[in-house]
Amino acid sequence: MDKIHLNKDALKFRDEILGSPGGENLLKCYACGACAASCPVREVDERYNPRRIIHMVLLGMREEVLRSDFIWLCSTCYTCSERCPQGVRLSTIMQVLKNIAVREGIVPPSFQMQLKAIREQGKLYEIEDFDNKKRSRMGLPELEKKCPDVDILMQGGTLRDVK
Ligand code: SF4
Ligand code: SF4
CATH class of the missing domain: 1.10.1060.10 (Alpha-helical ferredoxin)
Known part of the structure; x- marks a missing residue:
């Protein structure tokens, strides 16, 4: 060393x-x-x-x-x-x-990808048709692919602005 x-x-x-x-x-x-x-x-x-x-x-x-x-x-x-x-x-x-x-802009690529996923869809993981099929078999409601309030929050809104 x-x-x-x-x-x-x-x-x-x-x-x-x-x-x-x-x-x-x-x-x-x-x-x-x-x-x-x-x-x-x-x-x-x-x-x-x-x-x-x-x-x-x-x-x-x-x-x-x-x-x-x-x-x-x-x-x-x-x-x-x-x-x-x-x-x-x-x-x-x-x-x-x-x-x-x-x-200082030193962020590992995996964290950058997670950040991108949260910014774009409000979720860390993509919801696939496969996931919703599995949920429906278990009697669970479908999940939206994109969290509807994410754009409001990412544009500086707060939870109060979310209906
Ligand atoms: S941070 Fe605390 S627990 Fe860790 S080595 Fe130092 S004194 Fe020990
Ligand atoms: S993982 Fe937990 S125990 Fe290990 S350094 Fe981080 S806070 Fe400490």
């Missing part, structure tokens, strides 16, 4: 997270690993390690963190936040990292 040089820019990233709501206790992390040990995502993918991500943030590895697929794997289950003895709100920090990545 390349040497890590702590410079002012590195500290700026750390301070950015420290100054974000939920990031206040970042420096209290003492690397106990309780977050990694209790993370359900890590249970299925050993490469994912929330403790490592926190330490990359502490070392100011901005590009590496924001460009990493791993921040997107966090399911925001809050287990790590519940278990952290130091009150590091890791799940909130993951959200902060995702928000910064989005602001």
Whole structure:
């Protein structure tokens, strides 16, 4: 691994997270690993390690963190936040990292596709004729392919504007 040089820019990233709501206790992390040990995502993918991500943030590895697929794997289950003895709100920090990545246009293609699907049809998954046939066999009403209120909401309307 390349040497890590702590410079002012590195500290700026750390301070950015420290100054974000939920990031206040970042420096209290003492690397106990309780977050990694209790993370359900890590249970299925050993490469994912929330403790490592926190330490990359502490070392100011901005590009590496924001460009990493791993921040997107966090399911925001809050287990790590519940278990952290130091009150590091890791799940909130993951959200902060995702928000910064989005602001900088670093969004994995799969999330962009999900966003497109929600914008266009108001649903994450397309409703096919096959789905409605299955529903009708089970006595369930048909689902519309496009949520009728999505255009109102996407044009800045609120739920109050939806009939
Ligand atoms: S549980 Fe908390 S203190 Fe322990 S490594 Fe994770 S973030 Fe750090
Ligand atoms: S909030 Fe994210 S990092 Fe924390 S335990 Fe859940 S999946 Fe793992």
